[in-house]
Structures are given as structure tokens and as C-alpha cells.
Amino acid sequence: MIIDPARHSVGTMITPLYAVSDVHGHRTAMRAALRDAGLASEDGRWTGGEARLWFLGDYVDRGPDGIGVIDDIRQLAEDAAAEGGHVGALLGNHEAQLLAAHRFRDQPVPGWDEPGGFLGAWRRWGGLQADLDRLSADHRAWIGGLPAMAVEDGYLLVHSDTDAYLRYGSAVGEINTRVMLELAGDDPEAFLYFAGVLSDRGPFYGSDGERRARHMLRELGAGHIVHGHTTLQNLFGLPSEQVTEPIRHAGGLATAIDGGAYKGGKILVARLTPLPAPVH
Ligand SMILES: [Mn+2]
Numbered sequence: 532m533i534i535d536p537a538r539h540s541v542g543t544m545i546t547p548l549y550a551v552s553d554v555h556g557h558r559t560a561m562r563a564a565l566r567d568a569g570l571a572s573e574d575g576r577w578t579g580g581e582a583r584l585w586f587l588g589d590y591v592d593r594g595p596d597g598i599g600v601i602d603d604i605r606q607l608a609e610d611a612a613a614e615g616g617h618v619g620a621l622l623g624n625h626e627a628q629l630l631a632a633h634r635f636r637d638q639p640v641p642g643w644d645e646p647g648g649f650l651g652a653w654r655r656w657g658g659l660q661a662d663l664d665r666l667s668a669d670h671r672a673w674i675g676g677l678p679a680m681a682v683e684d685g686y687l688l689v690h691s692d693t694d695a696y697l698r699y700g701s702a703v704g705e706i707n708t709r710v711m712l713e714l715a716g717d718d719p720e721a722f723l724y725f726a727g728v729l730s731d732r733g734p735f736y737g738s739d740g741e742r743r744a745r746h747m748l749r750e751l752g753a754g755h756i757v758h759g760h761t762t763l764q765n766l767f768g769l770p771s772e773q774v775t776e777p778i779r780h781a782g783g784l785a786t787a788i789d790g791g792a793y794k795g796g797k798i799l800v801a802r803l804t805p806l807p808a809p810v811h
Pocket residue numbers: 589623624625690759760761
């Protein structure tokens with residue numbers, strides 16, 4: 532067998548990698564952002580060829596068409612797989628909160644003084660009745676199978692800017708398995724704790740941020756954290772018009788990509804270029 536180095540060298544095997552986070556029901560804006568990046572058509576079909584695209588969670592709530600966003604992502608995943616590309620999706624706290632609203636309704640949760648239980652809380656967190664009404668068993672099964680994290684090209688992709696995921700294990704596969712079990716749970720008290728872990732934020736900021744980020748990366752065998760969940764507006768005190776690209780923080784070990792679509796910001800399509808080789 533003759534190997535053509537131009538086609539088979541390691542360098543040419545790496546296909547482009549992108550990440551998008553916190554679409555929050557803004558289906559039209561998501562399609563426009565993906566079109567601008569060359570990844571999808573105006574009507575939400577994959578045009579990215581062999582590229583890889585990861586959605587980092589929070590598809591639903593706050594914006595008008597969360598279920599439509601999920602339907603688009605599933606279509607894109609199917610399209611991309613047929614073309615040798617890949618579309619992946621992570622679990623965000625809002626998906627867990629939507630499932631909880633559906634599963635536990637307004638039953639009281641011991642130790643939680645929240646009017647209307649998970650259903651009331653989900654509404655106050657931005658839940659839309661139209662999404663809940665359209666949430667089919669098929670959608671619930673899809674959400675129930677989402678991983679909490681993935682590693683691609685040395686990037687640790689997660690929804691929330693937290694190391695609280697490490698409470699569920701010390702390897703990516705172990706954490707994903709445990710999170711799926713927690714997500715399927717029927718004990719509202721346990722689910723409340725789980726939703727808190729998924730919604731945590733903060734460890735990567737302040738004087739200890741770089742150390743916490745480095746520890747998480749070492750545990751999980753990756754070189755750089757990419758996350759959504761906390762908007763760039765809130766993180767860096769920026770007005771929406773100044774939020775135009777992802778921002779690195781935690782001593783350069785993490786990148787925040789949530790452009791705050793729900794508050795008038797942009798959906799950022801982050802291109803994740805290959806990381807330099809780690810320095811030992
Ligand atoms: Mn979130």
C-alpha cells in the first residue's frame with residue numbers, strides 16, 4: 532500500500548473544529564451565525580463538510596424557539612455524519628431544568644423553599660410554556676443521552692465554567708456516565724443538587740482561577756477549557772456591541788464563548804485551532 536503523505540499526514544487529517552454555546556431558543560440567529568461560518572445553510576442544513584461542530588448546551592429557555600434549536604441540531608448532526616463531519620451536543624443546565632419541570636412539575640422539594648417547585652423555578656429561570664408543550668418523549672430521550680463534556684484536539688469542552696463536574700468522577704467517560712444517571716433520577720432532592728452542580732460558575736476567576744483550571748485539565752487530560760454558561764457581558768463587564776469574539780481567561784487556560792444571545796448579544800462561532808504541544 533502506498534501512502535500519499537499529502538493526503539494522509541497527521542496534519543491534513545485534522546478537520547476544522549468549532550464550538551457554539553447558549554443559543555437559548557434563538558434559532559434564526561443560530562442559523563445566521565452558522566451560515567456566516569460556512570457550516571449551515573439558511574434553512575439549517577449542514578454545509579460544513581468534514582468539519583466538527585460542538586454545541587455546548589443551553590438550547591432552550593429565554594428565547595422563542597428552544598425546541599426548534601434542538602430539532603436543528605439533530606438535523607445538522609444527521610447531515611454532518613453523512614458527509615464525514617461531526618456535530619456534537621453537550622448538556623446545559625437549562626436542559627436539565629426543562630426535564631425537571633416536566634418530570635417533577637410543581638411538587639414541593641424538601642429543603643427548597645421555591646414556589647411551584649421545579650416548574651415554578653424553571654419559569655422564573657426563563658422557561659417558556661411553548662417549549663414545554665412541544666417537549667416530546669423523543670426530545671427527552673435525546674436530552675437524556677447528552678454528555679456533559681468532551682475532549683477534542685486537546686480542548687475540554689464543557690457547558691459551565693466550573694470544576695464542580697469533578698464531583699462526578701475523575702475521567703471524562705466516568706463523569707458523562709454519572710451525569711446521565713443523575714439526569715435520569717426521580718428523587719427531586721438529588722436532582723436539585725445535580726442542577727446546582729451543572730449551574731455552578733466562578734472557580735476559574737480570581738486569584739485561584741488559574742490553579743483550579745490547571746487542576747481540572749490535568750485530571751481530565753486536556754490542554755484548554757472551552758465553556759459557555761456565563762456571558763462575556765457579565766464576565767468582563769462589556770456592552771453587547773463589544774462582544775465580538777471569545778475571550779481567554781484563567782491565565783490563558785480557558786476560553787469563554789457565550790456571547791449572550793438572550794440579552795441582545797451575538798451567537799459566537801468559535802474556531803478552535805490546534806493547541807501548541809504541551810510544555811512539560
Ligand atoms: Mn447555562
